[in-house]
Amino acid sequence: MIGTINGKKVEFSKDQTVLEVARANGHFIPTLCELADLDHTPGTCRVCLVDIKRRNDVNHRIVTSCTTPMEEGMAVLTRTPKVRQMQRLQVELLLADHNQDCASCVRHGNCELQDVAQFVGLEQTRYNYPEFYERRTRDYSSPSVVRDMSKCIRCFRCVKVCREIQGIDALVITQKGLETEISVRDHLPLNESDCISCGQCILVCPVGALAGRNNIEDAMDLIYNPELITVVQFAPAVRTAMGEEFNMAKGENVEAKMITALKRLGVDVVLDTNFAADLVIMEEGSELLHRLKNKGTLPMFTSCCPGWVNFVEKNYPEMTPNISTTSSPQQCLGAMAKTYLAEKMDLDPDRIRVISIMPCTAKKGEAQRPEFQRNGRPDVDVVLTTREFSRLLKREGLDLAKLEDSQFDNPWMTDYSGAAVIFGNTGGVMEAAVRTVHKLVTGNELDAVEYTDLRGDALRREATVDLGPALGEVKLAVVHTLKEARRLMDEIKSGNSPYGFVEVMACPGGCQGGGGQPRSKHSYHGTARERSQGIYNIDKNRTIRQSHNNPMIKRLYADFLKKPLGHKSHELLHTTYRDRRRRINHSMHEIWKEIEERS
Ligand code: SF4
Ligand code: SF4
Ligand code: SF4
Numbered sequence: 001m002i003g004t005i006n007g008k009k010v011e012f013s014k015d016q017t018v019l020e021v022a023r024a025n026g027h028f029i030p031t032l033c034e035l036a037d038l039d040h041t042p043g044t045c046r047v048c049l050v051d052i053k054r055r056n057d058v059n060h061r062i063v064t065s066c067t068t069p070m071e072e073g074m075a076v077l078t079r080t081p082k083v084r085q086m087q088r089l090q091v092e093l094l095l096a097d098h099n100q101d102c103a104s105c106v107r108h109g110n111c112e113l114q115d116v117a118q119f120v121g122l123e124q125t126r127y128n129y130p131e132f133y134e135r136r137t138r139d140y141s142s143p144s145v146v147r148d149m150s151k152c153i154r155c156f157r158c159v160k161v162c163r164e165i166q167g168i169d170a171l172v173i174t175q176k177g178l179e180t181e182i183s184v185r186d187h188l189p190l191n192e193s194d195c196i197s198c199g200q201c202i203l204v205c206p207v208g209a210l211a212g213r214n215n216i217e218d219a220m221d222l223i224y225n226p227e228l229i230t231v232v233q234f235a236p237a238v239r240t241a242m243g244e245e246f247n248m249a250k251g252e253n254v255e256a257k258m259i260t261a262l263k264r265l266g267v268d269v270v271l272d273t274n275f276a277a278d279l280v281i282m283e284e285g286s287e288l289l290h291r292l293k294n295k296g297t298l299p300m301f302t303s304c305c306p307g308w309v310n311f312v313e314k315n316y317p318e319m320t321p322n323i324s325t326t327s328s329p330q331q332c333l334g335a336m337a338k339t340y341l342a343e344k345m346d347l348d349p350d351r352i353r354v355i356s357i358m359p360c361t362a363k364k365g366e367a368q369r370p371e372f373q374r375n376g377r378p379d380v381d382v383v384l385t386t387r388e389f390s391r392l393l394k395r396e397g398l399d400l401a402k403l404e405d406s407q408f409d410n411p412w413m414t415d416y417s418g419a420a421v422i423f424g425n426t427g428g429v430m431e432a433a434v435r436t437v438h439k440l441v442t443g444n445e446l447d448a449v450e451y452t453d454l455r456g457d458a459l460r461r462e463a464t465v466d467l468g469p470a471l472g473e474v475k476l477a478v479v480h481t482l483k484e485a486r487r488l489m490d491e492i493k494s495g496n497s498p499y500g501f502v503e504v505m506a507c508p509g510g511c512q513g514g515g516g517q518p519r520s521k522h523s524y525h526g527t528a529r530e531r532s533q534g535i536y537n538i539d540k541n542r543t544i545r546q547s548h549n550n551p552m553i554k555r556l557y558a559d560f561l562k563k564p565l566g567h568k569s570h571e572l573l574h575t576t577y578r579d580r581r582r583r584i585n586h587s588m589h590e591i592w593k594e595i596e597e598r599s
């Protein structure tokens with residue numbers, strides 16, 4: 001089919017919108033609510049206006065390009081005076097109903113509304129109606145996600161991602177017209193709702209209406225307190241994503257520069273969560289074998305994703321015995337820093353504070369779980385996301401791209417295997433576990449350490465591992481996104497699951513796509529491939545690629561823990577889970593109100 005855009009001939013196929021054809025042919029049209037990666041075109045923001053003239057029309061019309069199909073013979077104009085004026089007015093109206101504290105907004109500099117305001121040439125805002133936006137909800141109840149609906153532009157991207165990617169459906173559209181608001185289902189505070197704190201909604205929010213909880217000042221209070229010994233760890237997936245915040249190459253490994261940055265900040269001890277990932281494999285792999293040998297609860301689920309743990313506790317509490325009792329790498333490192341490291345370095349454990357840098361918003365809640373408090377103090381004191389750590393460095397005038405490289409210098413808890421770093425990708429925990437479990441059972445290393453059946457983008461991947469005559473073949477499954485996890489759980493509950501061991505990561509692509517990672521404008525996981533490949537490249541280049549061969553892990557067991565699943569491990573590295581199902585009784589009045597709100 002053929003039409004024109006700004007006088008230039010364009011070819012297109014049936015079912016393409018004006019916006020899609022314009023983009024394919026290099027004509028820029030501003031957008032705000034639309035998000036192609038989610039196939040999301042609610043048509044609510046109306047900033048993508050264009051002038052069209054259909055083949056048989058006499059008159060021109062102004063339409064939203066994201067919802068209008070391109071037609072044979074259609075002539076589209078994107079920059080007429082009327083289009084520009086109407087786009088400008090539309091942005092003014094959006095701002096009139098928007099809390100404009102841009103200078104202090106978490107999204108400052110990364111805000112898609114600021115961008116469109118610049119694009120349409122807005123020089124001043126004539127309208128401002130605080131009486132509308134100030135009565136909207138501000139919800140600080142969650143340790144992970146902050147909701148400030150005074151900034152919401154009602155693009156509904158968050159509703160879509162929570163419902164269709166995660167299958168959680170915690171967010172709903174309530175009211176109508178000017179009163180329209182994104183609410184939490186059943187009007188609950190977020191921390192009491194079905195939300196599992198994954199932060200995926202934050203990644204798609206074009207403005208500062210959804211944000212991670214800000215703990216930067218808490219971290220600074222610890223780092224700049226001379227009475228305290230600050231220990232910082234950073235997770236596998238952070239190092240191939242953080243460079244994006246400093247205009248570095250996508251997927252570049254910035255581990256060495258992060259060490260320099262932390263030293264410049266005055267952090268006392270820099271550790272690597274990868275070390276603890278190797279430790280988790282030793283404990284979790286041994287736990288799997290113990291369950292297989294002793295007819296324990298199967299399938300065993302991985303436990304390192306707190307979004308997933310939240311999901312099971314809130315939706316399938318009867319299946320918490322299936323979750324490995326091994327704590328996550330973040331928590332294992334915290335526990336080891338305040339015991340083993342304190343002993344080795346002759347430090348007063350009461351003065352040690354652990355800060356984590358994580359790709360994850362749910363890790364903030366994990367660190368606050370009562371199960372991870374010991375002698376009145378948490379194993380991990382403060383959790384920063386990758387985005388927060390980037391903001392902290394910028395506040396301190398540190399440009400990661402310009403820093404020199406440094407190496408880890410702590411001799412106790414920094415070495416890691418290639419198996420540890422792939423924890424950052426979906427399938428990585430399972431692949432790492434297979435490398436070690438095979439050795440534990442057969443006494444031999446795997447011929448090929450890269451278990452490609454477990455890699456890839458498919459929401460569920462399967463493989464079978466042969467664990468010898470005594471244990472036989474064990475069927476493995478790797479799942480990412482909670483929508484797929486729910487499908488799997490329902491299969492297991494109905495007795496239709498062949499699996500012995502299941503890895504679940506809440507976020508698409510695993511932690512590299514975590515809700516605390518750098519976000520890209522107009523894109524959902526646009527850099528996933530590079531981040532993921534960066535992680536696999538680190539694994540490929542490590543001399544040691546199996547957790548059980550990490551010399552620092554061997555020394556930890558020899559000097560302190562003695563053996564996997566031993567007494568000290570149980571005390572420090574294993575945890576318990578709870579039934580956190582939401583119990584809510586609706587009155588007929590409430591049910592009727594919801595029906596009205598949805599209609
Ligand atoms: S954090 Fe995750 S579960 Fe919670 S509202 Fe956002 S997308 Fe939904
Ligand atoms: S909270 Fe953000 S993502 Fe959700 S509708 Fe509002 S602006 Fe859009
Ligand atoms: S997949 Fe990773 S980033 Fe996402 S919730 Fe789980 S642990 Fe956090």
Ligand code: FES
Nearest residue numbers: 043045046048066
């Ligand atoms: S981008 Fe088209 S209406 Fe929002």
